[in-house]
Structures are given as structure tokens and as C-alpha cells.
Amino acid sequence: MAERVKVTIDGISIEVDAGTTILNAARLIGGDIVPPAMCYYSKLEGSGGKCRTCLVKVSKGSDKDPRPMPKLIASCRTGVMDGMEVQNITSPEVVEARKGIVEMLLLNHPLDCPICDQAGECKLQDLGYEHGSEGTRYEFERRTFEKIDIGDKIQLHMTRCILCYRCVYVADQITDHREHGILGRGDASEISTYIEKAIDNDFSGNVIDVCPVGALTDKTFRFKNRVWFTKPVDAHCDCDKCSGKVTLWYKGEEVLRVTARKDVNGEVESFICNTCRFERKNTSEWTIEGPRKISHHSVISSNHYELANPPAVIRKNPALKEANIEEFERVTRH
Template sequence: MENNIKVTIDGVETEVPQGTTILQAARQIGPEVAPPAMCYYKPLEKSGGKCRACLVKVVQGSEKDKRPMPKLVASCITPAQDGMVVENYTNEEVVDTRKGIVEFLLINHPLDCPVCDQAGECHLQDFSFKHGTETQRFEEDRRTFEKEDLGPNIKLNMNRCILCYRCVHTADQITDGRCHGVMNRGDHAEISTYIGQAIDNDFSGNMIDVCPVGALTDKTYRFKNRVWFTKPMDAHRDCDKCCGEVHLWYKGEEIIRVTGRKNQWGEVDEFICNTCRFDKKETADWTIEGPAVMTRHSVTSANKYRKDLIAKPSFAVDYAKHHYKKINDDRPYDKNLKEIKASEDYKALMEQNKDFKLLEE
């Protein structure tokens, strides 16, 4: 097509429209080359450029100017150029830098995953698992805040906030009269409302969906269940305010949570209104379509879906491939105790453990 450009990311070439960012081009190729993103959210204009999680190395600026960019760049806000060559997971500097980004994000973030409602679908959990380190060098006291009610339906736990600004962009772009934002500066920066105002409008609940961590939570769902014990179902209803297409999260026969439908990047494509989210908690209110298909790897898929409906986490498969010994499944298996005792493996084990009897005579 005219005005399209060619970009190469981790050795894979793709063709995208002029004006596409590096991150969007990488996502077009697939999750195997797409950088992580904690603040970028495609449906929200001007989002991105704050968390630095998506930094990449541009080794060739363009076909016309083949010089590399001197520093790592944020792929979510950097436009791709024709002939650009980008390294993401294949670049050691990028991988090492991401470890530092994780360390910075966890400086003040409490390790309260066992009690956090976001556990199991938290982007920071995924990011730290894939790119983090086992230790942290920060020794000073963490910032602490009191929990705050942002209106009748939303609870703010500022201790967990990573200041991604997603909720601020959401309130700016899809609600009437934003009354919250980032207060103060530097280490004192926090999300809060203006002069104690309450957030209460028809689409305010979407701030819960866009939050990548457990900073903004649904007060009607808090502490009711862990996400991997619930059963998500696709459903819709005729709504005069929004698209009416949602995930219903069941605990037995009870609907304990309603959320917007998310894609494989964890982003809601269509925002839903507060009526659908908070007020319609009966099965009779909805037309059930069937089990929700998890297009993004998630623990909610565990033991619930056919293999063709599960998105396997690529990072776990890659980790196992490089760190665990491959099992030879063609080897013969001993089926009874007598055969086990006659095997060379058993004899060698007994020789190493002369003082113990592993199997009774």
C-alpha cells in the first residue's frame, strides 16, 4: 500500500502505515517481539512515555540515515521510519535496562500480592516475573498512604500506584468533568481528587480496568475471591450508554464482578458504563454467549478451558526450554519394585546413600 513503511524488529520485518510507533509495529508482528508496556494504552490518546518499560534499541534509524540512535528509546511514543531496524529481546542492553526499570517500579510498590485483588491479572507481576531480579537494592522506607474512597464504587490504594497516568487519561477522555489527577511533585506525587471531591460519573469504573496494578479496585468486588477461582463468561445486553459487551465473573451461580472485554495486550477495546459494571449483577440481566476466551496468558485459564482456548505464557515456555533438562520420553519405564531395585539408577542411588534404606526389603 502507498505510504507504508518497512520496519525490522528482532530480525522480523513488517510493513506498517506511516506514523505507526515502534510498539504498534512490534505488536503487529506478535507478542514474541512486542515490548512490555505499563503506561501505554492504545484506546487512550497521549498515553505512554512514562514508565519506560518499553525501551528498545534502534540500531538503524532509517533507510536514508542508517546511523543508530545513541540511547534507548521508548517504543510507545517513537514513530517508526522506513528501513528502521530495532532490537528488543535480542539486545542485551535492553534486557539489562528492563531489570532496572522493574527495580524502580518496585521501590515503593508493596509486596502484598497475597491480599491484592489484582493478583493473577496484574501487569506488574508479569513484568517483574519476566524481567525482574531476585534481589532489590533499595533499603530506605517505602512511601505509605492511607486507603482512600474515590466515590461510591472505587477504592484507591496509593501504596501500589506506579503513576502510569492511565486513570487520568481515562477520566479526561471518556468522562465528564475530571476531578482527579496527580498531586504534588517528585517523591510526594500521588493520585488524588481535587479538594476531596468524589469520582462519580457514568464511565468512572473504567479507571479500574485500565489500572495495570491493584491501585484502583472495585469496592463491590474487594476480597470476594481470587481471580483464578472465578469463571469468566462473555455476555452482552442492550445498553443505551455503552456497547454492553462484558466479561461476567462468576463464583458459583453468583456474578461477583463485571469488567470490559480485554484483548491479548490487556487493553479494553470498548469501555463500558457504570450501570453495566456495578448495577447489573444478575444472570437474567444478560445474554450469555459462552466461556470467555483468554487471548492473554492468565491464571484464569488454568484447568478450565480446552487447549485451543488457552493462551500459553511464552516467557514461561522459553524459561523452561533454557533452564530445565529435557526429558527423554523414549526411555523404558520400570513398572514394579523388583524392576526398580534391579536398575542401575537404583544401585547407584543406594551406593550414594549407604546409611539410608530408601525402599523396604
């Protein structure tokens, strides 16, 4: 059996396997003590350590060496030690540092929320709301880029990018070949392809799902609707390329988009192929499982699952409606 170690985060203790990072230990506890993460993705090897939003304070290194770590450390890259004590939201130093990180991420980020398709699902919006300042001290001209199409289904809006590298790792690890990457250095760095070479393979659409901001968007969904006006429904199909487990986003009886399902940490549970994502937008092509569970803290839960007005596909299937009445009522109560 794997060695178990005890770590205490914001006064809450938990035993985890040796080698577990502080961030993943906090995720096992759950709640408000989980540090935010813009670049780390548990399913992508090598991710993390770039955005610095997950910085925490280690007030006690371990039982063997109780000295505190001299600086704030990235929780996504630091493994726990037996007896380690960590401060996240209970440390004023961490809260202030996170405020500075958010300010830095927003230096060049445009105020596109009113027209950005990522609005309502944007992790940078969440960070700005929780840790951002009312104003900015930045007085210089923001960097801008032209929008480019990287394939016929994906648009890259580099002006919004925070260089988290997630899309690069996805292309490296779950597709046959990668056509895009980081060009330039320093403040001239950007995600791009040489001579706008198209990204075209069966799993390229997953770069959209892992992008934490609105830099990579689905061209088949752009400007069609606000996400909080749509109703997400879990569905599956028999697919020879991927698991076929998806979330369908309805407006009335129309499927506006198809995405991979995400877990409580906002990470894709199982990557899906482009056929499921872009080409199967008819209800008849799917087996409907029921309404997607959405946290009542999310703006996406607005207008969802009211018992008197469920998604059309649920309303037309009495068996599904009856099976999900308890879920309808639970969400409505919140």
C-alpha cells in the same frame, strides 16, 4: 493510500503505515518481541512515555540515515522509518535496562500480592517475573499512603500506584468531568482528589479496568475471590449508555464482577458504563455468548473450561455448551 514503510524488529520484517509507532508495529507482529507497556494505552490520546518499560534499541535509523540512535528509546513514542531496524529481546542492553526499570517501579511497591485483588491480572507481576531481580538494593523507608474511597464503588490504594496516568486520561477523555489528578511533584506525586471528592459519573468505573496494578480496585469485588477461581463468560445487553459488551466473572452461579472486554494487548475493547459494571450482576439481565477466550499463558486460565465442569451458565444451556465444545477442548489440551 497511506504511505507504507518497512521496519525490522528482532529480525522480523513488517510493512506498516507511516507514523506507526515501534510498539504498535511490534504488536502487529505479535509474540515475545512485543515490548511491555505499563503506561501506554492505544485508546487514550497522549498516553505513553512515562514508565519506560518499552525501551528498545534502534540499531539502524532508516535506509536514508542508517546511523543507530545513541540511546535506548521509548517504543510507544517513536515512529518507524523506512528501513529501520530495532532490537528488543535480542539486545542485552535492552534486557538489562528493563531489569533496572522494573527494580525502580518496585522500590515503593508493597508486597501485597497475597491480598491484592489485582493478583493474576497485574502487569507489574508479569514484569517482575520476567525481568525482576531476586532482591532489592533499596535501603530507605518506602512511602506509604492511607487508602481512600473515591466514590462509593472505587477504592484508591496509592501505595501500589506507579503513576502511569491512565486513570487520569480516562477521566479526561471519556467522562463529563474529572475530579482526580496528580498532586505534588517528584517523589511526593500521587493520584488523588481534593478533600477526597467523590468520582461520580457514568463511566468512572473504567479507571479500574485501565489501572495496570492494584491501585484502583472495585469495592464490590474486593476480597471476594481470587480471579483464577472464577470463570469469565462473554455477555451483552441492550444499554443506552454504552455498547453493553462485557465479561461476567462467575463463581458457581453468582456473578462476582463485571468488566469491560480486553483485547490481546490487555486493553479495553469498548468502555462500559457504571450501570453495566456495578448494577447488573444477575444472569437474567444478560445474553450469554459463551466462555471468554483466555491465553493459556495466563494464571486466569487455571481451572477454566474443563469439559466436565463448565461455568454453570454454560452447563444449563446445551446449545451454548455444544457451540463451545471445540473451544473447551482447545483450552483443555493446553
